[in-house]
Amino acid sequence: MQYDEKRLTRIVATDCGSTTTKAILIEWVDGEYRQTIRGEAPTTVEAPLNDVTKGVINATQELEELARLKYHNPNIKFMENGEFVIPRKGDIGVDAYVSTSSAGGGLQMMVTGVVAAMTGESAERAALGAGAIVMDLIASNDKRMNHEKIERIRELRPDMILMAGGEDGGTIKHVVEMAELVSGADPRPRLGSGFKLPVIYAGNKEAREHIKESLGDKVDLIITDNIRPKLETENLGPARDKIHDLFMEHVMKQAPGYNKLMEWCQGPEHEQVPIMPTPAAVGNIMQAIAKDEKIEVVGVDIGGATTDVFSVFTEDYVFNRTVSANLGMSYSISNVLASSGLDNIMRWVPLDIDENELRNMIKNKMIRPTTIPSLLEELVLEQAIAIEALRLAFEQHKEFASSLKGMQRQRDISEAFSQSTSGASIVNLMTLNLLVGSGGVLSHAPRRHQTVMLLINAFLPEGITRLAVDSIFMMPHLGVLSEISTKAATEVFRKDCMVYLGTCVAPVGKGKIGKPALYAKLQMPDGSVWEEDIPFGEVRLIPCGVGEVAQATLKASGGLILDKDKNRELTVDLHGGTVGIVLDTRGRKPFTLPAEKAERIALLKKWMREFKAYPEAILQ
Amino acid sequence: MGQAYSAGLTVTESIVLRKERILPLKGKVLVKKGDEVKAETVVAETLLPGKVVPFNLANKLGVTPGQLTNFIKIEAGQQITTHTVLAETKGLFGLGLFKNEVHSPVEGEVESISSVTGQVLLREPRIPVQVKAFMDGIVTDVIEDEGVVIENKSAYIQGIFGIGGETIGEIKVLAKSPEAEIEASAVDASCSGKIIVTGSFVNFAVIEAARHHGVKAIITGGIDDRDIKKLLGHDIGVAITGHENIGLTIVVTEGFGKITMARKTFDLLKKFEGKKTSIHGRTQIRAGVIRPEIIIPQAFDAAELVVKEASLPILEPGTLIRVIRQPNFGKIAKVISLPEELTKVESETLVRVLEAQFEDGTRMILPRANVEVIET
Numbered sequence: 001m002q003y004d005e006k007r008l009t010r011i012v013a014t015d016c017g018s019t020t021t022k023a024i025l026i027e028w029v030d031g032e033y034r035q036t037i038r039g040e041a042p043t044t045v046e047a048p049l050n051d052v053t054k055g056v057i058n059a060t061q062e063l064e065e066l067a068r069l070k071y072h073n074p075n076i077k078f079m080e081n082g083e084f085v086i087p088r089k090g091d092i093g094v095d096a097y098v099s100t101s102s103a104g105g106g107l108q109m110m111v112t113g114v115v116a117a118m119t120g121e122s123a124e125r126a127a128l129g130a131g132a133i134v135m136d137l138i139a140s141n142d143k144r145m146n147h148e149k150i151e152r153i154r155e156l157r158p159d160m161i162l163m164a165g166g167e168d169g170g171t172i173k174h175v176v177e178m179a180e181l182v183s184g185a186d187p188r189p190r191l192g193s194g195f196k197l198p199v200i201y202a203g204n205k206e207a208r209e210h211i212k213e214s215l216g217d218k219v220d221l222i223i224t225d226n227i228r229p230k231l232e233t234e235n236l237g238p239a240r241d242k243i244h245d246l247f248m249e250h251v252m253k254q255a256p257g258y259n260k261l262m263e264w265c266q267g268p269e270h271e272q273v274p275i276m277p278t279p280a281a282v283g284n285i286m287q288a289i290a291k292d293e294k295i296e297v298v299g300v301d302i303g304g305a306t307t308d309v310f311s312v313f314t315e316d317y318v319f320n321r322t323v324s325a326n327l328g329m330s331y332s333i334s335n336v337l338a339s340s341g342l343d344n345i346m347r348w349v350p351l352d353i354d355e356n357e358l359r360n361m362i363k364n365k366m367i368r369p370t371t372i373p374s375l376l377e378e379l380v381l382e383q384a385i386a387i388e389a390l391r392l393a394f395e396q397h398k399e400f401a402s403s404l405k406g407m408q409r410q411r412d413i414s415e416a417f418s419q420s421t422s423g424a425s426i427v428n429l430m431t432l433n434l435l436v437g438s439g440g441v442l443s444h445a446p447r448r449h450q451t452v453m454l455l456i457n458a459f460l461p462e463g464i465t466r467l468a469v470d471s472i473f474m475m476p477h478l479g480v481l482s483e484i485s486t487k488a489a490t491e492v493f494r495k496d497c498m499v500y501l502g503t504c505v506a507p508v509g510k511g512k513i514g515k516p517a518l519y520a521k522l523q524m525p526d527g528s529v530w531e532e533d534i535p536f537g538e539v540r541l542i543p544c545g546v547g548e549v550a551q552a553t554l555k556a557s558g559g560l561i562l563d564k565d566k567n568r569e570l571t572v573d574l575h576g577g578t579v580g581i582v583l584d585t586r587g588r589k590p591f592t593l594p595a596e597k598a599e600r601i602a603l604l605k606k607w608m609r610e611f612k613a614y615p616e617a618i619l620q
Numbered sequence: 621m622g623q624a625y626s627a628g629l630t631v632t633e634s635i636v637l638r639k640e641r642i643l644p645l646k647g648k649v650l651v652k653k654g655d656e657v658k659a660e661t662v663v664a665e666t667l668l669p670g671k672v673v674p675f676n677l678a679n680k681l682g683v684t685p686g687q688l689t690n691f692i693k694i695e696a697g698q699q700i701t702t703h704t705v706l707a708e709t710k711g712l713f714g715l716g717l718f719k720n721e722v723h724s725p726v727e728g729e730v731e732s733i734s735s736v737t738g739q740v741l742l743r744e745p746r747i748p749v750q751v752k753a754f755m756d757g758i759v760t761d762v763i764e765d766e767g768v769v770i771e772n773k774s775a776y777i778q779g780i781f782g783i784g785g786e787t788i789g790e791i792k793v794l795a796k797s798p799e800a801e802i803e804a805s806a807v808d809a810s811c812s813g814k815i816i817v818t819g820s821f822v823n824f825a826v827i828e829a830a831r832h833h834g835v836k837a838i839i840t841g842g843i844d845d846r847d848i849k850k851l852l853g854h855d856i857g858v859a860i861t862g863h864e865n866i867g868l869t870i871v872v873t874e875g876f877g878k879i880t881m882a883r884k885t886f887d888l889l890k891k892f893e894g895k896k897t898s899i900h901g902r903t904q905i906r907a908g909v910i911r912p913e914i915i916i917p918q919a920f921d922a923a924e925l926v927v928k929e930a931s932l933p934i935l936e937p938g939t940l941i942r943v944i945r946q947p948n949f950g951k952i953a954k955v956i957s958l959p960e961e962l963t964k965v966e967s968e969t970l971v972r973v974l975e976a977q978f979e980d981g982t983r984m985i986l987p988r989a990n991v992e993v994i995e996t
Contacts, residue, residue, distance in 0.1 A: 146674035173685075177737040184672040184731055184741040210736050326858055331905055335857035359845040360876035364945070366859050367781045367875060369905060371945040372969055372989045378946060379967035446968035615968070 003485050005033070007268045008095045010088050011488065012063065012078055013477035014056050015278055016043055016101040016261075018305055019330070019370060021052075023059035024477050025067060026492055033491040037070060038472055039063040044257075045103040051257035052103060053264070057082060087268045095268045096484055099261060100476040102278035102303075107132040107247050108190060110158040112182065113139045114165035114174040118404075119203065122228045123164035125400075126202070126236040128321045130243035131277030132159075133306065135325075138181075140165070140174045146181060153185035159251045161187065161197065161219075162239060163211075164227045166204030175203045179214040186218055189250070196220040198246045202227040202239040222246065234404060248274050267484045274483075279308050279323060281479025282438070285493065286310040287319050288482070292490075295433035298459070300390060301475070302439035304330035304369055307389055309397035313426045320401035320426075324393040329386060329441050330369030337362050340388040347593050348384035348457065350604040350619065351377060376618050379446070383454055386441045390458035398427045429462040429588075430508065430564045436498070438470035449541075452501050452579045453611040462508045462588050463563045466575055467501040500546055502577035506584040507560035511536030516557040517585035522574070523551040537603070539610040540583040544576030552581075560587075582611075629778040629911065629992065631885050636927050637774050637915065638760070641751050642767035644668065653762050657753040657770060659788045659898050659917075664751045664767045670744030673726050678738025680722045681707050685738030694740075696732055700724045706740065754786055755898040756917040760925065771927070773920035775892055777873065777885055779839075782901025782912030783848065783861045784869030787815075789836035791893050791916070795819025798841065798886035801878070804829040811835050815897055815914075817889045821878040822870070824850055830868060837869040837899045839889065839914065841881035841950075862902030862910075869901045871912040879950040882942065884994070892916045933993035941976060945990040952994070953978045953986075 009028040014021055021044075025037040039062030044055040060078055067076045075091040078084060085093030109132040113120025116139035127134050135156050138149050161182065165175035182199065189197045199219040201211050208223055215221050225238040252258040252275055265273045279301070286299045290312035299310040307327045311320050326335040337345065342355060361381060365371065373379040402425050437443070437455050445451045451469050455461075474497050482489035511517050517536035523529055525548045534540060536558070544550050556568045563570065574581050586607075594600040605619045647666020651657060677692075678685045691707040694700065704724045711719030724742060731741035757772030792814040794802045802818050804825040812834040818826060822840040824847040830838055849855050851866055873885050897916045904910040935941070939955045953976035962970040963985060971987040978984065 147672065150672045150674065173737055176734065177739060180732065180734055180737060180739055180741060181674065184674065184743075186669070214732070214734070332858055334855070334859065338855040338857040356844060356846055357877075361946075363781075363845045363856075363876040364949075367903075367905060368944045368992075370989050372971060372987055373945075373967050374965045374969070374971075374987055374990055375946055376967045379969070444969070446964075446970070 001267060001269075001271065001484065002487075003096075003268060004487055007087075008485055008488060010094045011096045011098070011481065011485075012060060012084065012094050013097070013474075013481055014059060014099045015473075015476040016045070016052055016055065016099060016103040017278065017303070018103055019043055021055035021059045021103075022473065022477075023056070023063050024472075024474050025063050026481065026488060032495070033488040035474060035492050035496040037063050037066045038474075039066060043103050045255060051260075052101070052255065053257045053260050056099070056261065056264075060084075084264055084266070086266050086270065096273070097264055097266060098273050098477070098480045098484065099265050100276045100278040100281045100480050101252070101258075101261075103255070107243075107251060107277050108135055108159050109133070109162060109243070110135050110153065110156050110187075111137050111162045112164065112178050113137065114141070114178070114203075115139060116142050118231070119164040119166065119228050121400075122234050122236065122404075123162050123202070123239075125234070125320065126164075126227055126239040127162050127243065128323060129236060129280075129283065129319065130240040130247070131280030131283070132243065133323050133325045138178070140178060149181050150185045153182055153187050157188055157190040158197070159190055160243070160246055161199045162243065163199060163201045164203045164239075166207065166226075167231055168205050168226050168229045170204055170206075172204055172207035172210060175207050176210045176214065179211045183214045183218055195250065198222060198250050200224060200239060200242050200246070202242075220250075232404065244274070244276075244280070247277060273480070276476075276480045276483075278476045279321060281476040282308065283310055283319065283321050284479040284482060285475045285489075286436070287312055287317065288490070289434070289436075290317055293434075296428075296431055297434045297436065298394075298427070298432055299436040300393065300438065300442075300459075302329060302386065302390060302393070302437075302441055304328045304440070305332050307393035307439075309393050311397065311401050311427055313401070313428065313431075318401075318426060320397070322393070322397040322400045324389075324396050327389045327393050329382065329389065329439075330365060333362055333369075333385060334366040336385050336389045336392070339392055345384050345388050347600065348387050348604070349381060350601050350608060351380065352597075352601070353377075353381070376615065380614065380618065382441065383445070383450060387454055387458045390454065394459055398425045401425055401427050428564070429460070429465070431463075432461060432465055434466045434468060435459055435461055436468045436470065438473055438475055440473070443470050443473045447613065448499070448501055448578045449612045450614075452504075452582060453608070453613045455501075456504055456506075456582060456584060460506070460588055460591050461504050462506055464570075464572060464574070465504050465506075467504055467577065467579075469499050469501055471497055471499045500575065500577035502544065502579045502581050503574045504582045504584055505552075505554065505562075505574065506586075506588055507556040507562055508588040509556075509558070509560040510590070511558050511560060511585070511587055513537040517560055518557065518583060519555040520583055521553040522581070525549065534583055534585050536585050536587065538585050539607045541580050541610055541612060542583070543580040544574070545580075546577055548576040549573045550576065550581060629780060629994075631777050631882065631888065631994065633775050633888060633891075634918065635774060635776045636771060636925050637755070637757075637776060638769060638771045638927050639755060639757075640763075640767060640769050641753060642763065643751055644749065646765040647749075649762050649765065649768060651759050651762075651768060653759055655759045657757060657759060659753055659755050659896070661753045662750045663753050663759070663770070666749055667746035668749050670728055670746050672731060673742045673744065675706075675725060675740050675742055676738055677707055677722060677733075677740045681709060681720055683709070683738075685735055688733075688738050689735055692733060694730050694733070696730050698730045699728075700730060700742065701727050752786075754788075754900075755915050756896070758922060758925070771925045772917045773924055774918060775888055775916040777888060777914040779871035779873050779901070779903075779912035779914065780875055781859070781861075781903050782869065782871040783852070783864045783903075784837070784866060784901040785862055785864075786898070786900040786902075787836045787869050788896065788898050789813055789815040791815050791817065791889055791895055791897050793817040793886075793890050793893050795881075795886075798881040798883055802826060807833055807835065809833055815839060815899055817886070819886075820880045823847060827851060827868075827870070831866070835868055837871065837901075839871050839873065839899075841872070841874045842877050842879040843870065843872050845876050859903055859905040861904075862900060864901075869899055871899060871901055871914060874950055875944070882952065882994070889914075935974060935988065935991070935993060940994040941991040942994055943986060943990060944992050945987075948978070948984070948986075951978055953984075953991075956983065958988075
């Protein structure tokens with residue numbers, strides 16, 4: 001059911017994260033939907049409080065207090081007797097309350113398949129697309145011995161299992177064997193020891209009876225359409241829908257306080273609005289942007305514990321999501337160090353800092369994850385770590401977001417000599433139109449210039465790419481709000497959520513420091529002209545405001561190219577933003593940094609100055 | 621707003637503790653409500669299911685999975701030994717000539733037989749698991765077939781981070797003061813079986829000496845991350861600890877680096893020197909926060925066992941806080957006021973702040989996120 005301003009004038013939306021419950025107020029003001037107030041409180045899903053609704057009440061109370069201050073109206077109230085008043089009656093109540101949740105570790109799944117790179121990967125894609133963290137993929141050909149697989153299934157305590165394998169009408173032996181292993185392991189759900197673990201079977205339909213025989217008594221078996229009915233077809237929808245149903249019916253009901261929260265989530269006619277896993281809500285929004293504007297999009301949401309990357313590529317708007325479960329800026333910060341190595345972090349730090357000191361700083365952030373960098377030096381270090389976390393998460397995403405593996409492809413003569421194979425990544429930075437950042441370190445960076453620098457250094461966009469950031473981290477809220485009002489979600493998204501930062505122009509290829517790389521002539525909206533023959537290895541930032549467009553003439557030199565058609569000259573419109581237009585001639589494929597420390601630090605400082613990322617004091 | 625919620629660690633001379641001691645699977649509870657138990661008492665036990673051994677019987681027998689039912693000699697649920705014949709062919713002309721027999725590779729029980737894959741799942745014998753009380757106290761509740769609730773009155777200190785599992789010993793304070801450090805030579809044979817307190821820091825040489833002399837646990841203000849890496853042989857990626865097998869337990873009360881132990885923590889440990897203490901280093905910072913604990917049980921009447929209702933610590937004027945991030949990391953202060961407006965700090969971050977007064981009288985503006993309430 002969809003509503004407009006006649007029925008929805010005031011909405012509270014919350015996102016119950018693992019640390020913080022973030023609440024926003026959306027109101028119909030002066031003929032449009034706007035996000036007006038934001039509040040937050042610690043999430044209360046853990047002991048000693050063990051009730052997620054306490055955090056929701058605290059966050060909503062903050063909203064109420066701030067609303068009373070904003071509107072100089074002491075009577076405003078959204079809740080009475082600890083519950084939302086729906087629908088709104090004057091100053092009292094709201095017309096709807098909606099929520100997303102990733103508290104308590106989100107939705108944790110295990111998936112199985114027959115061939116890891118084929119049905120296994122399809123199952124993984126379905127689970128990730130539904131907003132889950134995939135704890136492990138177990139496949140017939142994953143090189144583990146059967147008894148090791150059983151041990152692994154037993155020790156993981158997932159919220160649910162998704163089983164795929166075999167095309168319809170194909171051999172059933174391997175998928176039945178996998179069911180036998182799951183049955184042997186007798187897996188238990190993570191929450192609620194008295195319940196049977198939900199297992200979704202989405203494999204070869206011929207094997208259904210055998211699967212029932214093997215698993216029927218031990219688990220709560222749900223059968224749905226084959227995820228890979230034919231080798232060349234992927235059918236993720238039915239499995240994703242089942243995951244969402246089970247997430248509500250089983251997982252959420254076991255989590256402390258969620259029964260009450262589920263009842264609270266209501267539209268104006270008291271109909272229930274399902275709680276959505278946070279990443280699924282963000283994924284909805286990313287797909288909506290891509291389809292609406294007919295563009296290719298990469299989005300990233302870097303949290304404290306995990307980093308999610310979303311992408312929509314190709315003319316078919318193929319959506320992919322990956323979650324790097326152990327890359328994040330607080331709980332998982334130490335794992336960024338362990339995964340990337342100290343040298344990779346230090347290459348982004350323009351300071352001479354002792355290794356032991358940096359190690360201890362990172363661990364102190366890990367054990368006290370809610371602290372924030374108060375000193376400038378600590379901010380610079382955290383942002384260097386963020387670049388590496390984003391880079392690693394994007395690497396994982398590129399590997400995962402691929403065309404279907406195992407398909408026979410007919411090649412034409414132009415492809416005969418190229419390296420493209422089935423299973424190649426569909427992520428192409430050269431055709432990417434928009435890169436969107438979200439999550440504390442990007443949304444709350446003290447200067448938007450820092451966000452631009454982090455996104456460019458981590459993702460190394462190629463050619464011409466627009467950059468944007470989620471202003472205050474409200475994409476999850478809008479993702480779930482769109483379930484009852486696409487109008488409200490879209491309006492708020494455009495006006496309050498999405499902050500366009502500007503455009504990055506980065507020629508691709510190698511060059512020599514100091515040699516000419518890019519001639520750029522920009523006709524600015526105020527009539528002035530910006531012009532320079534920029535040498536290789538430089539960054540330029542040209543202010544150009546939100547909604548403004550500069551007409552650019554670009555000419556790349558040497559072996560550098562500007563777009564997917566390998567053009568060296570382009571005349572294009574470049575969109576401005578809160579930061580402006582970045583011309584980056586540091587090279588791509590490869591992008592390299594000097595190995596020698598003093599040389600690297602000097603260069604980093606020069607670039608940071610150009611980006612206007614930090615106060616001059618720290619760049620001396 | 622006059623107050624705000626904040627995280628904090630508990631350090632107190634007297635608290636009513638309530639601990640659930642639960643089996644990983646249903647089993648047998650060995651004590652009853654009202655029993656007095658020691659930390660070492662086994663309160664519940666169970667048998668974990670044995671390891672499952674998948675065994676492709678059809679392949680071994682040289683028949684197709686569909687044919688297996690003709691030759692099978694076992695059924696699901698049957699007990700087996702390594703002498704048990706799982707299946708046998710009839711041999712040539714049904715006369716037993718060249719007949720093929722397959723014996724069970726393990727002892728245990730038959731879990732399942734599949735005519736689709738030809739695989740049988742065999743389960744090895746069950747493995748006994750025991751749960752101990754971990755702290756002296758009274759059994760106040762029995763959760764049927766699962767475990768018990770034990771309560772007591774204790775001096776109680778939550779650490780910020782630890783490694784190593786549950787252990788029991790007596791406290792021995794080696795550091796002269798909360799800001800002092802100790803040399804490796806201070807750890808000698810008299811520390812065997814003890815829980816030693818090392819002040820603001822513990823270095824690798826002291827940890828090695830402690831392991832050498834059979835120290836049960838170390839309590840320290842700070843520790844270097846590189847020493848933990850040396851100790852474990854790998855970097856700690858995600859903070860889920862407590863299962864390390866390094867010969868002792870380490871509980872860090874303040875954080876990484878050299879950090880003066882909170883005076884209250886040090887004084888409490890000094891006061892209870894020589895007392896029996898239960899300690900563990902189990903830490904889980906993500907989803908289901910678990911912090912290391914130091915529990916020093918005290919004498920009590922059953923009537924005293926009333927657990928306070930849980931609440932979030934509140935920041936308000938007068939609250940005692942500890943700074944948990946640079947600058948002034950580790951210092952203790954008192955909240956003076958909680959201004960409403962967002963304030964820009966050195967890193968240019970706009971944050972909610974509080975005004976605090978340090979013990980020497982100086983006042984400072986601090987981000988609210990960078991302090992923790994010292995619970996009393």
